Amino acid sequence: xLFCRGFSRISRIPRTSLFGFIxxxxxxxxxxxxxxxxxxxxxxxxxxxxxxxxxxxxFHGVGGQIHYQSSSIIEEQLxxxxxxxxxxxxVANRLRSMVVAEVPKLASAAEYFFKLGVEGKxxxxxxxxxxxxxxxxxxxxxxxxxxxxxLTTDLRTRQQSIAEITEMIHVASLLHDDVLDDxxxxxxxxxxxxxxxxxxxxxxxxxxxxxxxxxxxxxKNTEVVSLLATVVEHLVTGETMQMTTSSEQRxxxxxxxxxxxxxxxxxxxxxxxxxxxxxxxTAEVAMLAFExxxxxxxxxxxxxxxxxxxxxxxxxxxxxxxxxxxxxxTAPILFAMxxxxxxxxxxxxxxxxxxxxxxxxxxxxxxxxxxRTRELAMKHANLAAAAxxxxxESNDEQIRKSRRALVDLTQRVITRNN
Amino acid sequence: MERLxxxxxxxxxxxxIANRLRSMVVADVSNLASAAEYFFKIGAEGKxxxxxxxxxxxxxxxxxxxxxxxxxxxxxLPTDLRTSQQRIAEITEMIHVASLLHDDVLDDxxxxxxxxxxxxxxxxxxxxxxxxxxxxxxxxxxxxxKNTEVVTLIATVVENLVTGETMQLTTASKQRxxxxxxxxxxxxxxxxxxxxxxxxxxxxxxxTAEVAMLAFExxxxxxxxxxxxxxxxxxxxxxxxxxxxxxxxxxxxxxTAPILFAMxxxxxxxxxxxxxxxxxxxxxxxxxxxxxxSxxxRTKELAMKHANLAAQVxxxxxESDDADVIRSRQALIDLTQRVITRNK
Numbered sequence: 001x002l003f004c005r006g007f008s009r010i011s012r013i014p015r016t017s018l019f020g021f022i023x024x025x026x027x028x029x030x031x032x033x034x035x036x037x038x039x040x041x042x043x044x045x046x047x048x049x050x051x052x053x054x055x056x057x058x059f060h061g062v063g064g065q066i067h068y069q070s071s072s073i074i075e076e077q078l079x080x081x082x083x084x085x086x087x088x089x090x091v092a093n094r095l096r097s098m099v100v101a102e103v104p105k106l107a108s109a110a111e112y113f114f115k116l117g118v119e120g121k122x123x124x125x126x127x128x129x130x131x132x133x134x135x136x137x138x139x140x141x142x143x144x145x146x147x148x149x150x151l152t153t154d155l156r157t158r159q160q161s162i163a164e165i166t167e168m169i170h171v172a173s174l175l176h177d178d179v180l181d182d183x184x185x186x187x188x189x190x191x192x193x194x195x196x197x198x199x200x201x202x203x204x205x206x207x208x209x210x211x212x213x214x215x216x217x218x219x220k221n222t223e224v225v226s227l228l229a230t231v232v233e234h235l236v237t238g239e240t241m242q243m244t245t246s247s248e249q250r251x252x253x254x255x256x257x258x259x260x261x262x263x264x265x266x267x268x269x270x271x272x273x274x275x276x277x278x279x280x281x282t283a284e285v286a287m288l289a290f291e292x293x294x295x296x297x298x299x300x301x302x303x304x305x306x307x308x309x310x311x312x313x314x315x316x317x318x319x320x321x322x323x324x325x326x327x328x329x330t331a332p333i334l335f336a337m338x339x340x341x342x343x344x345x346x347x348x349x350x351x352x353x354x355x356x357x358x359x360x361x362x363x364x365x366x367x368x369x370x371x372r373t374r375e376l377a378m379k380h381a382n383l384a385a386a387a388x389x390x391x392x393e394s395n396d397e398q399i400r401k402s403r404r405a406l407v408d409l410t411q412r413v414i415t416r417n418n
Numbered sequence: 419m420e421r422l423x424x425x426x427x428x429x430x431x432x433x434x435i436a437n438r439l440r441s442m443v444v445a446d447v448s449n450l451a452s453a454a455e456y457f458f459k460i461g462a463e464g465k466x467x468x469x470x471x472x473x474x475x476x477x478x479x480x481x482x483x484x485x486x487x488x489x490x491x492x493x494x495l496p497t498d499l500r501t502s503q504q505r506i507a508e509i510t511e512m513i514h515v516a517s518l519l520h521d522d523v524l525d526d527x528x529x530x531x532x533x534x535x536x537x538x539x540x541x542x543x544x545x546x547x548x549x550x551x552x553x554x555x556x557x558x559x560x561x562x563x564k565n566t567e568v569v570t571l572i573a574t575v576v577e578n579l580v581t582g583e584t585m586q587l588t589t590a591s592k593q594r595x596x597x598x599x600x601x602x603x604x605x606x607x608x609x610x611x612x613x614x615x616x617x618x619x620x621x622x623x624x625x626t627a628e629v630a631m632l633a634f635e636x637x638x639x640x641x642x643x644x645x646x647x648x649x650x651x652x653x654x655x656x657x658x659x660x661x662x663x664x665x666x667x668x669x670x671x672x673x674t675a676p677i678l679f680a681m682x683x684x685x686x687x688x689x690x691x692x693x694x695x696x697x698x699x700x701x702x703x704x705x706x707x708x709x710x711x712s713x714x715x716r717t718k719e720l721a722m723k724h725a726n727l728a729a730q731v732x733x734x735x736x737e738s739d740d741a742d743v744i745r746s747r748q749a750l751i752d753l754t755q756r757v758i759t760r761n762k
Contacts, residue, residue, distance in 0.1 A: 176550060179523070179543040199524050202546055203584060206520060209553065210577040216557075217573035220566040229557030236551045240450040243543070 080405035080412075081122070084129040088122050091129075091163050098211065124170065125163040127268060127296065127409065131275045131289055132159040133402035137394055158278050161215055165228060166271040168212040173235040175205035223277055227270045238262030242328065247348045250327075253334045257298070265297030288387045292406065295384035300413045302377035305330035306370055307417070309361075324360060327351045331376065333360060336369035374414070381410040424749035424756070425466070428473040431504065432466055435473075439508050442555055449540070453548035454555075456536045457515045464531055468514060469507040471612060471640065471753065475619045475633055476503040477746035481738045483624050502563050502622050509572060510615045512556040517579045519549035524583060525670065567621055571614040582606030586672065595688065597678050601642070609641030632731050636750065639728035644757045646721035649674035650714055651762060653705075668704060671695055675720065677704065680713035718758070725754040 081088075179201055209232070216225045241249075241259040249255045272293035276286040309332055311319035323330050327350050337343040340363045346356050364370070385407045394400065425432075440458050445451040457464065519536055521527070523545050528538040537545035553576070560572050585593075585603040593599040616637030620630040653676055655663035667674050671694055681687045684707045690700050708714065729751045738744065 173550075176546050177543075179546045198542060199587070202520055202523055203580070203587070205546075205550075206580045207584070209550065210573075210580040213557065213573040213576045214570075217566070217570040220569075222561040222564050222566060222569060225569055226558050226561035229554045229561060232550060232554035233558070236547045236554065237445065237447055237450060240445075240447045240544070240547055244447065244449045 078401060078405060078408075080130060080409050081126055083133075083402060083405050084126055087129050087160065088125055091125055091160050091167075092122075094160075095164050095167060099207075124166055124268060124271070127293065127406070128159070128163045128166065128271055128275055130402045130405050130409075131272050131292070132156065132279070133398055134388065134391065134406055135276055135279050135281055135285065135289065136396070136399055137281075137392060155279060158219055159275050161219060162224070162271055162274050162278065165212045165215045166267060168208040168215070169228065169232060169235070170267060172205040172208035172212070173232070173239070175201045175208070177239050219278070221278065224274045227274050227277075231267050231270045234262040234266035238264075238266075247350070250329045250350075251334070251337060251344060251347055253331070256329070256331065256334055260298060260301045261294070264301045265294045268297040269293035285391065288390055292384045292387040295380040295387065296410060296413060299377045299380035299384065299410065302331055302373050302380065303414055303416065305332055306373050306377070309364065309370065321357065321361075324351055324357055325354075331373040332364055332369035334369075335372040336360075336364045336367035339367045339369075377414050381414045384410045422745060422749060422752075424474060424753050425470055427477075427745065427749050428470055431473050432469055435469055435504055435507050435511075436463060436466075438504075439511060442508065442559065443512070443552060445551065449544060450548060450551060453536060453540055453544045454551050456539075456548070457518065457531065458511075467644075468510050468612060468615070471637065471750070472503070472507040472510060472615055472619055474746045474749050474753075475616050475636070476500065476623070477742055478732065478735065478750055479620055479623050479625060479629065479633065480740065480743055480746075481736055483626075499623060503619050505559055505563060506568070506615055506618050506622065509556045509559050510611060512552045512559075513572070513575060513579070514611060516549040516552035516556070517583075519545045519552070521583065524587070563622070565622060568618045571618050571621075575611050575614045578606040578610035582608075582610075594673050595678065595681060595691070597675070600673070600675060600678055604642060604645045605638070608645040609638045612637035612641040629736065632734055636728050636731040639724040639731065640754060640757060643721045643724040643728065643754065646675055646717050646724070647758055647760065649676055650717050650721070651760075653708065653714065655762075665701065665705075668701055669695055675717040676708055676713035678713075679716040680704075680708045680711035683711045683713075721758050725758045728754045 179198055212228070216228055219225075238259050238261075241255070241262065245255070269290045270293070273286050273290040276289040281289070305323065307319055308321060308323045308330065309319045324333065329347055333343070333347065337347060343360060343363045346359050346363075349356060351357050351360070388403050388406050391403065436458070440455060443451075443454040443458055445454055518530060522530055522535040523537045523542050527535045529535055535545075536548060540548075556572075560569055563569075582603050582605075585599070585606065588594065613634045614637070617630050617634040620633040625633075649667065651663055652665060652667045652674065653663045668677065673691060677687070677691070681691070687704065687707050690703050690707070693700055695701050695704075732747050732750050735747065
């Protein structure tokens with residue numbers, strides 16, 4: 001990342017976020033480790049969010065088929081990502097060429113988009129494309145087109161557009177979240193690089209948002225515009241909540257879940273709903289799509305919280321601990337606080353003092369915090385799966401496969417190790 | 419014909435809009451709320467120039483339209499046409515302020531509208547987030563108008579604003595010194611918002627493409643005239659002589675029309691501009707050349723040309739006998755003169 005060279009972010013490394021699938025097939029554990037390190041090191045230099053890859057056990061690459069021993073499911077388990085691999089390339093290429101062609105100035109930052117916006121991150125578009133197929137039911141009455149028919153462009157292309165727009169909004173929010181304040185600059189970062197980095201980050205983010213606006217307008221569906229505009233509002237609100245928590249708010253599970261919805265789940269829920277709306281689905285089905293996205297997103301983040309403590313091992317303290325070190329109090333700690341009220345005082349004080357981190361970890365270890373968080377994640381994952389199972393029935397094989405894949409994803413989200 | 423103050427014609431409506439704006443940027447998170455409403459607070463609202471133009475345009479276009487397009491199925495008829503047009507004014511202001519917030523971060527500005535810039539007061543990141551917040555609120559409001567053509571127009575504005583900002587950060591000499599590039603950048607950064615929002619006003623009223631285009635042309639030419647005079651005032655300030663202005667453009671290395679014209683007469687200026695203005699001596703040298711040239715004069719003339727084009731557009735609108743319509747059109751013409759004769 002040209003503009004970030006020589007500029008290391010001393011303030012907290014932002015949280016892992018909902019992306020990081022390496023689709024270049026890892027041939028074995030060492031291979032995926034290598035990919036991880038490459039991404040991680042690139043990002044640490046640039047102060048971007050850490051990516052992670054879902055090193056799924058027994059994942060043998062794109063197109064591979066995973067067979068589960070499952071008591072009730074007889075059908076073949078397909079890798080969800082392989083179902084939409086070609087489309088994803090299409091979406092990725094469109095996104096990439098749009099950025100490079102239209103704003104050469106930002107092309108140096110385009111590398112950033114490629115790493116984060118394309119190669120690494122395909123989770124959201126995968127969900128959306130699968131959802132598009134899953135909802136591809138024949139609708140008996142044509143939707144009202146009105147003057148200026150909204151259905152002239154191919155439905156699938158429009159839904160792919162939602163996937164692109166969603167990625168643009170996501171990357172834009174990452175870029176803007178990374179804007180530094182003078183306080184950060186003063187901690188020894190070269191001010192020139194930081195300043196330049198800031199400007200390009202703001203500009204690149206604005207560029208993506210503006211393209212998202214244009215893309216949304218082209219869909220000629222004002223409800224979809226409203227949904228995705230709301231996502232931007234939520235992302236900003238969530239980030240601000242994270243930046244400005246009071247001691248009291250830090251101790252509240254409700255506040256935490258609200259923030260988590262805003263920062264992580266809203267994007268998936270609203271874009272899933274948009275997919276349904278474009279397909280002319282009923283409000284009920286659109287709501288199911290919304291619920292799937294919401295619960296999937298929440299489940300994902302809760303496991304993310306756990307992994308920050310546990311890392312790739314089941315025991316505490318092997319994770320990166322980046323949340324707690326940055327004073328971000330997540331579900332495991334909040335649960336622990338219910339069992340050990342003494343933890344309140346520590347959380348209230350905050351975690352600038354590293355001793356508090358150790359104390360908190362100790363309480364966490366003695367508590368059921370990790371376990372309860374996993375259970376909550378599982379609850380949400382199951383709710384997501386239930387939403388899919390509530391969709392209007394279909395005999396179409398493609399539709400059924402996609403729905404199974406969406407259900408499959410809900411399990412992968414909670415069983416992953418990284 | 420009584421010469422009314424254009425702003426007084428719409429003063430009450432402006433207050434209404436200002437109040438609605440303040441309530442529209444309320445946020446649940448207090449820091450975000452303070453940031454978002456920073457420039458909508460009483461005293462910090464700015465000149466209200468844009469909303470004035472739009473409200474006047476709305477009245478100016480308040481003529482009977484022989485055939486209104488049929489309402490589409492699922493179309494929400496505007497609660498009131500006027501209300502939806504007012505909403506355009508609100509949306510326009512939110513987008514405008516959002517762009518100011520980001521520009522100030524990009525320019526490291528510490529002052530705006532006579533008070534501390536938001537980034538100086540609350541930090542860069544919050545300023546950026548607040549800008550995004552305003553943009554998202556504007557888009558939600560835009561969507562509620564349920565008019566996809568208007569959504570497209572305003573989305574174009576957002577895109578143009580970013581392009582304009584990107585163009586401004588361009589350092590390649592060939593472009594920096596090109597009048598065409600400068601005018602394109604000026605359109606993107608200043609005139610596009612006015613032109614497209616004026617057009618939106620016309621479209622909401624159900625006017626033909628021709629009338630919508632006239633509204634567009636008014637906004638565009640008015641915006642260009644406005645910016646050109648802005649460029650002049652940055653050099654001249656409240657006096658006709660050079661150097662009394664804030665000179666903030668040139669100090670930031672932003673080359674504007676007066677200098678571009680001067681360069682045509684004094685190619686030596688190229689070298690000075692290439693060196694940049696970190697060295698304040700270069701500012702003096704550039705001003706020296708500018709003073710000897712007709713740069714200021716030619717910029718004023720160009721501004722006048724655009725102002726006159728804007729006035730002519732109003733005169734081309736479909737005739738009307740309605741007193742309010744006539745008054746508003748007169749006010750719009752009046753504005754084109756005020757834009758070029760103003761001293762600040």
